[in-house]
Amino acid sequence: GENVEQHPSTLSVQEGDSAVIKCTYSDSASNYFPWYKQELGKRPQLIIDIRSNVGEKKDQRIAVTLNKTAKHFSLHITETQPEDSAVYFCAASIRGVIKAAGNKLTFGGGTRVLVKP
C-alpha cells in the first residue's frame, strides 16, 4: 500500500521567515495530495491541495509543489505568523475508478511548526 514520509517532524522558525515541509510517497498511482493543518485538540483542516496534473499551486502565503518523477511534494509557508503554529500533515490519495467514491487518505507523520514572535 501507499506510504508517506514527512520531514521534518518539528520546525521552529522566526516570525516572518519561511517554512518548508517535505513529503515523499511510494505509490506512483497517487494523484491527489492535500495538506491539513491541525491545532491542538482540533480537527484537521484542509488548507491546500494539489492534483497530479499540476506542478505548483499557490494560495496567498502558502504554496505546494509536486514532483511526480521523484514522488515528492512540499508545502511552503511564507511570511510566517504566530497563528501558523500548528501540526501540518501531508497526505496522498489514489483517485478511485469510481470517481464518485472518493478515496482514502494516507497521511505523513506530521510536522509540528512553531513560529516564534
Place this chain on the structure above:
Amino acid sequence: DSGVTQTPKHLITATGQRVTLRCSPRSGDLSVYWYQQSLDQGLQFLIQYYNGEERAKGNILERFSAQQFPDLHSELNLSSLELGDSALYFCASSPHLGRGAYEQYFGPGTRLTVT
C-alpha cells in the same frame, strides 16, 4: 466549521466495554471516512462508506465495525475495548460530484479514553 458533526465529543469507558461513535456528513456528501489518531500511530484510515456501502477498509481491527445508514449518517462501533484503543476518532466526508470530489472535510472528532 466543516459541516461534519460527530457525537459525543468525549467518551470515557472501561476496558472490555463497547461504544458507538456517530458521524453526520456535510449536506449532500455521500462518502464517509473514519480515521483514528493516536500519539504513536498518527492519523490512520479505518474504513470508508459510500452511499450506504462499504467501499474501502484500512487498518481496522476485527473488534471494530461501522455502517452507514439511509440518511447517510455513520456509526463506528468499538467493542472489547483495550487501553490502546484510546485515541481521537475522526470522521470525514467528501462530495460525490464535481471538482470537490477529492476533498475530505473532517469533523471535530470524538476523544475516547479507555481506563
